[in-house]
Amino acid sequence: MKRPSRCSRRFESQGWRAGHQRIAGVDEVGRGALFGPVAAAAVILDPSHRIPGIQDSKQLSPRQREELAVEIRRSALAWAVGSADAEEIDRINIYQASRLAMRKAVLQLNPPPDLLLVDALRLDLAIPQISIVRGDARSVSIAAASILAKVERDSWMREWDRIYPQYQLAQNKGYPTPAHRAGLEKYGPTALHRRSYSPVAAAALALRSRRQASPLASHLPSPKIAEW
DNA sequence: ACGAACCAACTATTGCGTAA
DNA sequence: TTACGCAATAGTTGGTTCGT
Incomplete structure (x- = not known):
């Protein structure tokens, strides 16, 4: 210590x-x-x-x-x-x-x-x-x-982990662990993510451009994600 | 601009008790 | 005596803002 x-x-x-x-x-x-x-x-x-x-x-x-x-x-x-x-x-x-x-x-x-x-x-x-x-x-x-x-x-x-299971929240408590980042990468942020935080903003942006690039991607399985 | 303050999980390393 | 495994400890990493 x-x-x-x-x-x-x-x-x-x-x-x-x-x-x-x-x-x-x-x-x-x-x-x-x-x-x-x-x-x-x-x-x-x-x-x-x-x-x-x-x-x-x-x-x-x-x-x-x-x-x-x-x-x-x-x-x-x-x-x-x-x-x-x-x-x-x-x-x-x-x-x-x-x-x-x-x-x-x-x-x-x-x-x-x-x-x-x-x-x-x-x-x-x-x-x-x-x-x-x-x-x-x-x-x-x-x-x-x-x-x-x-x-x-x-x-x-x-409790939120049950609603948004793709981020492993019960384990990482919302902190930027590899599992949480992976979920963010894949599914983008939820309504409860802090969008002013750079990893969240970056993930939202990345997801957005990915969808723009391929219209098919917008039909990929995406969980209860907030309208952005 | 940079160091100090806050937040916390993850990982690797020790140490110790107990089981084989 | 060795091996296993859990528990505590230290170090790393990564998020932000304030005050000098």
Whole structure:
């Protein structure tokens, strides 16, 4: 590991000492994917209940993430998930869409938080907040949020895999793996692909010119593909 | 323009427990 | 003792945007 920093509650403890009651960790997942929404989660952990094993979702196996997610949802004072879909990502860019998804998650929290610990960026909200670089590896609340967001998004991808089986989404989660690219090459993008991402745009363009070149090609088996 | 930040899967390499 | 295989770890790759 390049950065050995360990996940702790030091940021939370600081906030509690300063008099904050409900500190929410906020994180997002799915930025690099070619397909589907970016997902965010916000979690207010119970100060009196500690969950062993919480850390950066990237350090956990899928199995561990599932189990921890159950425990987090059960014991948290509040938790919520928000997202921004591919259309929004194409319109306002992935960075702004990530912020939007985070904001949606935070605004759904009930009771509302009085302090936010946000992973790496600053949100447009009238709530005190601390931005923490590599927060998912350093703050338990952000780590918990990263776990919920990841688990949630992965389950969406498994569902979409049933609708669009030609991209292996259950396996690659929408990320640009060889299998996903192959599907993109062959069938072009769906309505849920991020067309502003270069591999998606390239595939759409390639498919288009291929069809123009040979009218027969437009009758090749093509799945439920959005009108382009 | 370039480095740092975020996102994640894939692949190859180790290490360890257990079975033959 | 060897062989197999799963699990954890490290390195590579590939997506984007921000801030200096």
